[in-house]
Amino acid sequence: xxxxxxxxxxxxxxxxxxxxxxxxxxxxxxxxxxxxxxxxxxxxxxxxxxxxxxxxxxxxxxxxxxxxxxxxxxxxxxxxxxxxxxxxxxxxxxxxxxxxxxxxxxxxxxxxxxxxxxxxxxxxxxxxxxxxxxxxxxxxxxxxxxxxxxxxxxxxxxxxxxxxxxxxxxxxxxxxxxxxxxxxxxxxxxxxxxxxxxxxxxxxxxxxxxxxxxxxxxxxxxxxxxxxxxxxxxxxxxxxxxxxxxxxxxx
Ligand SMILES: Cc1cc2nc3c(=O)[nH]c(=O)nc-3n(C[C@H](O)[C@H](O)[C@H](O)COP(=O)(O)OP(=O)(O)OC[C@H]3O[C@@H](n4cnc5c(N)ncnc54)[C@H](O)[C@@H]3O)c2cc1C
Numbered sequence: 665x666x667x668x669x670x671x672x673x674x675x676x677x678x679x680x681x682x683x684x685x686x687x688x689x690x691x692x693x694x695x696x697x698x699x700x701x702x703x704x705x706x707x708x709x710x711x712x713x714x715x716x717x718x719x720x721x722x723x724x725x726x727x728x729x730x731x732x733x734x735x736x737x738x739x740x741x742x743x744x745x746x747x748x749x750x751x752x753x754x755x756x757x758x759x760x761x762x763x764x765x766x767x768x769x770x771x772x773x774x775x776x777x778x779x780x781x782x783x784x785x786x787x788x789x790x791x792x793x794x795x796x797x798x799x800x801x802x803x804x805x806x807x808x809x810x811x812x813x814x815x816x817x818x819x820x821x822x823x824x825x826x827x828x829x830x831x832x833x834x835x836x837x838x839x840x841x842x843x844x845x846x847x848x849x850x851x852x853x854x855x856x857x858x859x860x861x862x863x864x865x866x867x868x869x870x871x872x873x874x875x876x877x878x879x880x881x882x883x884x885x886x887x888x889x890x891x892x893x894x895x896x897x898x899x900x901x902x903x904x905x906x907x908x909x910x911x912x913x914x915x
Contacts, residue, residue, distance in 0.1 A: 691781070694779050697710050709754065711754070725755075725785060738765075744814075757804070789886075806838050837849055883910065
């Protein structure tokens, strides 16, 4: 790093890059090349990783920061960008109050800084792009789901994909300007005029399940522990088979 860190199974995907498990187990240098504010709390960090082995939408990586005295902190971060061959990956981090790693990124990191990354990790939450995907997220839980949405668009996939995303307010809806017809936002504290305010409910999930695409939905749920439990209960109640719900918990 230039800035010092001070502690306070293979699928057939159109165009998917093959991921070598050996490469994914090695720490690599990632150079920060861009910083993009998404909301008051969330920022996207773009990295050049020359040896990046490729990833599937939904996977995450490990970031390691090492201080001058050797103290190291490592955290998991979902990959926000779609798989491509640019040699870059993007992460979107919430600024956690008092957080060691997210705090460093939000207040210290500058383009040109270097960190270490290892990945991609976890094939379980990956969406190979070959089956209808029902994505449900809250807060920064939308990050791995956005990689899926971006992949769907970049490859012009025709397989059905829907995103149901919960945020406190329109101002806190990460990637708001990128969403299209596939996305239904749910606002829990404040909403634009005419849009109801409230927790994600059966009324949001049931119409999506009623679409019944050929082969059925594969559901991907991501967010805090409490949100993941709430959303998976809504899905099961609405008839989604429990073995077709994949959950990633950030909390
Ligand atoms: C698979 C996986 C993927 C993840 N992907 C993302 C991602 O894409 N974007 C992202 O922003 N985060 C993501 N996280 C969370 C991330 O790994 C860190 O936990 C988070 O950034 C906080 O780390 P920190 O070092 O800043 O805070 P720490 O120094 O670890 O914690 C500081 C304080 O904040 C509390 N805290 C820790 N995490 C949270 C949290 N998420 N919300 C509220 N309070 C918290 C701690 O209990 C502690 O009191 C992911 C986690 C997992 C397991």
